[in-house]
Amino acid sequence: MFTSMTTPSQLRDKIRALEAQQREKELMAQREAQEKEALRKKEQLRERQEQQAEAQKREQTLIRKYGTRWGKALATGKLELGMTKQMCQEVIDIKSYDIGKHNYAGHIIETWTFNKDKQDLQVAAAMSKLSGEEAVALAMFIGLAETFGATAPQYTILTFTDGKLTSIY
Incomplete structure (x- = not known):
């Protein structure tokens, strides 16, 4: 590249050319990083929009099925006194509950009690x-959630009288 016949001005020109090439490479790398970041943000926005659309679709389905009051409550994961067992199952996983039934004064009383062991089996x-990596990631996430108490159920005991929710603990 450099010979003994190279003059100082030629050396300066070659150095400037090399510096310009280096700057161009840095600019290209910076542009690529910006493009990747823009794609990542675009993907996040798309996912968020999909989640919102799914949530709205679910809310509309619940409203059609149960009416505005109950549908909106169920869409936000809330149970209210007076809801039916079917409504409650829209929010909770009945497979994680022990169910007891008995008759009292001509009424059918049903109690759903959360069972952590059943949830763990689920x-x-x-x-x-899941694949090995997915299972490990899920186990780590669950461990972290348990550390912060995030796995405690929102509804520990639900009592129904004649099929209607009458108490929430």
Whole structure:
């Protein structure tokens, strides 16, 4: 590249050319990083919009099925006194509850009590269907959630009288 016949001005020109090439490479790398970031943000926005659309669709389905008052409550994951067992199952996973039934004064009383062991079995069954890496990631996430108390159920005990929710604990 450099020979003994190279003059100082030629050396300066070659150095400037090399510096310009380096700047161009840096600019290209910066543009690529910006494009990747823009694509990532675009994908996040698309996912968020899809989630919102799904939530709206679910809310509309619940409103059509149960009416405005109950549908909106169920869409936000809330149970209210007077809801039916079917409505409650829109929010909670009945497979994680122990169910007891008895008659009292001519009424059918049904109590759903949350059972952590049943929930753990549900999670284990779901994890068995995942790949190794996915299962490890889920186990780590669950461990972190348990550390912060995030796995405690919102509804521990639900009592129904003649099919209607009459108490929430």
